[in-house]
Amino acid sequence: VLHGQRWYILAAFSLLSFQQCLFWITFSPVAQATEKYYGVDVDAVDLLLNWGPIIFVPVLPCVVNMSARKGALPHIVRTGALLCAMAAVLRLLPTWMPDTLLGQYANTRGIALVHLGQILNAAVGPMVMAPPPNLSATWFGEKERTTATAVAVMANQLGAAIGFFAPWVAPSAANIPNLLYAHLVLAGLTLVMVLVYFPEAPPSPPSPSASMAAALPDAHRAGVVKEFWTALRNPSFLTLALSGGIISGVYNAWSASLDTILPESLYDPKQAGWLGFASVMAAIIGGTSIGPLVDRIPSLQHKHKRLILFIMLACSGVSLLFTLSLPISGVSQDGVLPTSFVASGAIVLVMGLLQGAALPLYYELGVELTYPVSETMSAGFIVQFNNIAALTMLFVMPDVNKNSINAMLTFTALGTALMIFFVSERYRRVEAETASRAGGGGGPRGPGLGAARAAGDGYMALPDAVGDA
Known part of the structure; x- marks a missing residue:
């Protein structure tokens, strides 16, 4: 059974992915204005961008580990939205704080706080780039999964595309805060959306594989x-x-x-x-x-x-x-x-x-x-x-x-x-779903699908998991 809430879930996730990439590329399209506003050189501006891939590599295993728990997607998304909101605030702190409070960073207008904000935002990268197939499998039917995955993946790239228009918002150094305020509003909106409604799964599974996954105890996903x-x-x-x-x-x-x-x-x-x-x-x-x-x-x-x-x-x-x-x-x-x-x-x-x-x-x-x-x-x-x-x-x-x-x-x-x-x-998931239907309505653990995933060594028990791949 397909539920209309799936489109809200996809929109909320896509908005988070979009803003993560938008925040990541913030300063590169306005590099000269950034240098003047913070009093730094081009290498410092490049580092603000490079935190993305640098932080991504070590954080991804942590995200994959988080996702092993049943129903982990809402926790990952809310964590990502909270980190993005914190990043947006940190990047604005140097603008809000007087130079006397910035101490040794007064001459560079607290660029260290901006770097910290970029690091937090970079940590969200794996949280929006790895889960799209899981989101589509949990919320969408068999004939919608590729579409949902595509939308969730491409939302991130849309953030980079929109980021090219930053010079229109911040044409000079004095306008840099305007750009950061716009990002803060977006981060707040996204955080509210995922906090208000982002359940673990729809009221009823949209596909046989989603039914089986919902029926598994948490131990099978650990x-x-x-x-x-x-x-x-x-x-x-x-x-x-x-x-x-x-x-x-x-x-x-x-x-x-x-x-x-x-x-x-x-x-x-x-x-x-x-x-x-x-x-x-x-x-x-x-x-x-x-x-x-x-x-x-x-x-x-x-x-x-x-x-x-x-x-x-x-x-x-x-x-x-x-x-x-x-x-x-x-x-x-x-x-x-x-x-x-x-x-x-x-x-x-x-x-x-x-x-x-x-x-x-x-x-x-x-x-x-x-x-x-x-x-x-x-x-x-x-x-x-x-x-x-x-x-x-x-x-x-x-x-x-x-x-x-x-x-x-x-x-x-x-x-x-x-x-x-x-x-x-080989389409193992399709094979398992076909086997489930052939079981004659035995439910999520009908012959084939349920048995394949529950037998023997549990979650890893689907035959030929490695052999003929």
Whole structure:
């Protein structure tokens, strides 16, 4: 049975995810104004952004551990909303406090408090990036899960896109507080929404797998280490997670650095900025479009591997066109193909659409390959590889000739596409739900589904959990 409350839950979660990314990118689009307002250099402003991936890596295991408890999603969401609200307050404290109270930080207007706020907000990243498949499995039916996952995932990227408009709110250093006040209002709204209503689950489960999960005692969901090793020993899932995490992380780092990658002789900083914004918006459109298509068109259902492979091969080809249209170290100083701002914009838009469309498919196929491992665990692998790849890319890019970075993206896209060939596609969750229905209405623990998950070693007992993946 589907309940209307699911859309409120999705909206509240998506708003939290949106604001987390919006807060994360706060100061980068207004870097010069931030430097003047706080009296710091560009490295300090860069660190405000870099706290995101730095804090994400160690916090993610804690979030996965929290999610192992039955009905943990509301606690994770409320914790995330509270941390975001605290971050919004901390970032405003230097504005409220007189210099005499700031002591040794008076000359930099309490930038240490701003850093602390960014750290708290960074800790929310895993709380909104790992749970989307779990939220969709708990609240949405079988023909809505990909759509719900796509919306929850893309809400985070929408925060980055809207963040590009910060200069309109804070055109000068004196306007920085206006931007922070706007964020404080948003944080307060989100906190109220999740505190007022965000239950563990709907009144009745929306699918057979959700029914079974609701019927399990909490002890069956406590084996975090066992889940981790089960997922890690699944070669198909590990290949899929590496493919999705690597290309997503590399692409995100690339699109965020277009203003420094693109040659100034062809594009000015404003044009490069608009290309970056277009890539993010295209990814959001691609991600939110693929969900309804897969959920509603029977010929696309349970074809995730083929869809991902097609999308990534297409992305490789489009990326190659972009690379050949720009200078390439050791090959051409002018580009092999003719180019223009319009042509580059079109290519970037297509790349964004393809990348955005692939991400929800990676999430959902990861859940199917690892079932009955928790959805948050499988998503956690993907987002962790994403952040590690992005950190690595950001670390090596300063030492790589900028005319070679586009080629790096092309080879990464091709390499991760080829990895998909080695994924053995299997829809374990669908198989379990089909077995449950074949049991003749035996309830959430009917033959097949209930027995598979309750027998023997409990939660990890689904046959062939590793063997033929």
